[in-house]
Amino acid sequence: xxxxxxxxxxxxxxxxxxxxxxxxxxxxxxxxxxxxxxxxxxxxxxxxxxxxxxxxxxxxxxxxxxxxxxxxxxxxxxxxxxxxxxxxxxxxxxxxxxxxxxxxxxxxxxxxxxxxxxxxxxxxxxxxxxxxxxxxxxxxxxxxxxxxxxxxxxxxxxxxxxxxxxxxxxxxxxxxxxxxxxxxxxxxxxxxxxxxxxxxxxxxxxxxxxxxxxxxxxxxxxxxxxxxxxxxxxxxxxxxxxxxxxxxxxxxxxxxxxxxxxxxxxxxxxxxxxxxxxxxxxxxxxxxxxxxxxxxxxxxxxxxxxxxxxxxxxxxxxxxxxxxxxxxxxxxxxxxxxxxxxxxxxxxxxxxxxxxxxxxxxxxxxxxxxxxxxxxxxxxxxxxxxxxxxxxxxxxxxxxxxxxxxxxxxxxxxxxxxx
Amino acid sequence: xxxxxxxxxxxxxxxxxxxxxxxxxxxxxxxxxxxxxxxxxxxxxxxxxxxxxxxxxxxxxxxxxxxxxxxxxxxxxxxxxxxxxxxxxxxxxxxxxxxxxxxxxxxxxxxxxxxxxxxxxxxxxxxxxxxxxxxxxxxxxxxxxxx
Ligand SMILES: Cc1ncc(COP(=O)(O)O)c(C=O)c1O
Numbered sequence: 005x006x007x008x009x010x011x012x013x014x015x016x017x018x019x020x021x022x023x024x025x026x027x028x029x030x031x032x033x034x035x036x037x038x039x040x041x042x043x044x045x046x047x048x049x050x051x052x053x054x055x056x057x058x059x060x061x062x063x064x065x066x067x068x069x070x071x072x073x074x075x076x077x078x079x080x081x082x083x084x085x086x087x088x089x090x091x092x093x094x095x096x097x098x099x100x101x102x103x104x105x106x107x108x109x110x111x112x113x114x115x116x117x118x119x120x121x122x123x124x125x126x127x128x129x130x131x132x133x134x135x136x137x138x139x140x141x142x143x144x145x146x147x148x149x150x151x152x153x154x155x156x157x158x159x160x161x162x163x164x165x166x167x168x169x170x171x172x173x174x175x176x177x178x179x180x181x182x183x184x185x186x187x188x189x190x191x192x193x194x195x196x197x198x199x200x201x202x203x204x205x206x207x208x209x210x211x212x213x214x215x216x217x218x219x220x221x222x223x224x225x226x227x228x229x230x231x232x233x234x235x236x237x238x239x240x241x242x243x244x245x246x247x248x249x250x251x252x253x254x255x256x257x258x259x260x261x262x263x264x265x266x267x268x269x270x271x272x273x274x275x276x277x278x279x280x281x282x283x284x285x286x287x288x289x290x291x292x293x294x295x296x297x298x299x300x301x302x303x304x305x306x307x308x309x310x311x312x313x314x315x316x317x318x319x320x321x322x323x324x325x326x327x328x329x330x331x332x333x334x335x336x337x338x339x340x341x342x343x344x345x346x347x348x349x350x351x352x353x354x355x356x357x358x359x360x361x362x363x364x365x366x367x368x369x370x371x372x373x374x375x376x377x378x379x380x381x382x383x384x385x386x387x388x389x390x391x392x393x394x395x396x397x398x399x400x401x402x403x404x405x406x407x408x409x410x411x412x413x414x415x416x417x418x419x420x421x422x423x
Numbered sequence: 424x425x426x427x428x429x430x431x432x433x434x435x436x437x438x439x440x441x442x443x444x445x446x447x448x449x450x451x452x453x454x455x456x457x458x459x460x461x462x463x464x465x466x467x468x469x470x471x472x473x474x475x476x477x478x479x480x481x482x483x484x485x486x487x488x489x490x491x492x493x494x495x496x497x498x499x500x501x502x503x504x505x506x507x508x509x510x511x512x513x514x515x516x517x518x519x520x521x522x523x524x525x526x527x528x529x530x531x532x533x534x535x536x537x538x539x540x541x542x543x544x545x546x547x548x549x550x551x552x553x554x555x556x557x558x559x560x561x562x563x564x565x566x567x568x569x570x
Contacts, residue, residue, distance in 0.1 A: 032447065360501035362479045363455075367503075370447045378479050392500065393479065421452060422502060 015321045020313065021402045023048040034372030037407045042192050042220060042351055042398035043376055044242045048309050051246060054302040065294055067271065081297055084304035085287070088252050091307045092218075092237060093228040098257055098286040102300055105251035106219040107137040109238030110186070112253055112290065113215055114141035116263045118184070124150040127181040129174070129212075131156040131164055131198075132388055133191045136381045138217045142186060151183075158388050162194040162343035166202070175206060182212040189221035193380040193396065194343025195326075195351030197225070204233050213259070219243055223400075224322060224349045226315055229254050245400075246306030247299035253290070260286055267292040318401045322350050325399045329408045333397075336415060342394050353380075353394040356415075359422050361395045367418035368395075373411055430522055433514045434530035441534040450535065451503065458506030464498035475554045478547030480504050486558045492517050493562055495555060507536065508551050515555060520563035524556055 021027050024046045029036045038046060058080070064073035066081050085097045094100060103109050118141075122128070128142050132155050146153045156174045157165045164187075165173035178185075185207040190197050204214045213235040218227060222239040229237050237254040241247055255263075265272060265283055269292035274282040283289050310318070329352055334341055338357035355361060365377030378393040379386045386393055397411060428436075444450045468485045475482040480501030487494045495512045499505040514530070515523050531537040536548065 360480050360504075362501045363503050367451065370451065392481070421448065422455060 015317050017321065017402065017404050021404075023050070023309070024402050025049055025052070027402060031372045031374070032370050037373040037403075037410050039397040039399065039403065039407070039411060040374045040376045041400035041403075042243070042380075042396065044248065045223065045245050045400050046402070047245055047247065047306070050309060051302050051305045054305040055247065055298050058298045058301050063298070066297055067288075077297060077301075080301045080304075081295070084300050084307075087304045087307050091227065091311065092222070092239075092252075092254060093230055094254055095230060096257060099254055099260065101253040101255070101260070101287045101290045102295055103238070103251045103253050104249055104296070105240035105242070106135075106217060106238045107240075107251075109236070109251060109253035110137055110215070110217065111141045112266045113236050113255070113263075114145045116266050116290075117213075117259065118142075118145040118149075120264055122146075122149045122151045122183055125181065126151040126183045127154055127177075127179070128152070129154045129156060129177050129182055129185045129187075129207075131174075131187055132158040133162070133164070133194060133196065133382060133385045134186075134188055135192055135217065135219065136383070137219075138186055138188060138215075139384070142184075152181075154182075155384075156187075158385065161345050162191070162196050163345045164196075164198055164203075166199065174203065178206055178210050178212070180210055182207065182210050184213050184215065186215040186217065188217040188219075190218075190224065190349055190351075191343070191382075191385075192220045192351070193353055193382045193385055193394065194345065195348040195353070195398075196343055196345040197221070197347040197349055200232055200234065208233070220351075221349075223310070224315075224319060235259055241299065241303040241306065244303075244306055245309060246303040249296050250299040250303050257286065260290070265292075266290050269293045271295070313401065319349075321401060322399050322403075325403055325405065325408060326350060326352065328405055329397065329399070329411070332408060332412045333415070336412070336419070338419070339415075342389050342391065350400075351396060351398045353396045355391050355394050356419060359419065361391075361393045363422055364395045364415065364418050367421060368411075368414050371410075371414040371417065373414050375411075430514055430518060430526045434528070437510060437514070438530050438533045454506035454510070455502050456506070457509040458499075458502040458504070461498070461505050461509040461512075462496070464496055468496065469498065475547065475550050477550035478504065480547070482508060482547060482551060484508070484551070484554050484558075486562075488562045488566075491519055491566070493520060493523060493559060495558070497551075504547055504551075507548055511551060511555060520559040520566065523559040524563070528552065 026046045062073045062076040064077045066078040085100045088100045089097045122145055128151060130142060142153055154177045157171050159165055165171050167173050167175050187198060187203055189200055200216055207214045215236040216234040218237050218239040223244045235256050239252055241250040272284050272289055272292040274284050333352060340355050342353045361377040365375060368375055376396045380396060464483055469483050473483040473485050475484055480499050482499040482504055484497045495516045497508045497512060
């Protein structure tokens, strides 16, 4: 087969596909091609089994009971924390807080750290390619505190303007007023990988903290929060082959210790009287109530699956697919790729002359191909490129060159039907 | 126009037409064709107030109340959606508010356009129907006041 010429032979995608039962599904009488991985990735059988096994064998509330099941469940839950710590190379498990996902991570920091540390006239910097999750919480905070939200502009290629001679790029936006920079690591709409190391260094020089939205990066890139030196990092389990409903907020220990609590309730308290409540130590301080035990336990299985398959090998495969798909897709008449950054992963967004993205999406679905169409929760970015939305294909470890070929044929067919 | 046919008869006509199609391509080509043929809406109606919320594409809908009957006009920047709303207009336009409010629109299921809910939501059909019926409700109540 030709496949092996561009894709590393050490990686057997057909073997990998066997681990994902859903990939055998048919949609509209054809084997489904799932290219909406940036929205959520499919789950390996091992993750599905872990959920089933938990409920069938040791379902119990954690951290409380002394009975056997409670201890087993607590141990499994805390084992995920350890795995997450290693997965992103945090210093300590105290820095790993379980959330519902990236969105909750951003909100947690906005409502706690933000409420305490942002005051009138302070500035928060985000970028023009942020997901609404990394815009709205800061907008709410700025409105409440009369602080100012500043936005790093985006170039025609879909890169952050860091140091543009004319535009007011990142470096010009930074000042002693900047208290926080919150930036997406990898854009979900464009695939652009942002230079977070440089962004963080510059922010720290003016005394600002940096929040990195790792929703898209965690599944593709090696994450080392210590090396990156970010102050906060958040991601969602469901985009890393894990279950929905569980995510992670990382924060530097010292910062997390000083932050006020988020939600009050059980689990996060040390002692409660009607006069005063004292709070638990990290990380429980931020985990009020019974957490999402089953999904958190299964998240470990997903992360182990990625680590065992080896991120660099997966990345080679995904990059080869992206390169191949970019070549094939950009050859289509009237098609324009939105987002042509030098450093990109996994995502191709495009528009076709005189055709609405939704029309393409409907006709691809009828050919068994799942892509995302619309604004991808990045309306300001769509406005920047002057498009109502894009068609987005996003790749995961189990996608193949044959699937890209099917996508290309299907796009051509859709165009033919529409013109 | 099919002025003197009932809503039900108009629905049946469309279902009959679709029954001739064997493949999804034929169905969609028909809808796309309807979309392309839909008379473009005058720019003066393409105002924010006429945009139907809840659709991925922009859909404008306007209406006119004449002799107790409602006449709809619509447009969209996506052609499949335009075809769908063109069918809705074919079926519903020129009827009384009560007839429109009572329409079950089963034909959408019969022709496979309401087959699965997710698609229904993304193509905005439900939002379009809701807005069409909102107009009917509004005319019905103002009509009652006038009388
Ligand atoms: C870049 C980015 N940030 C944040 C989010 C929000 O993630 P979640 O919906 O899992 O909280 C997403 C998900 O689409 C994303 O792609």
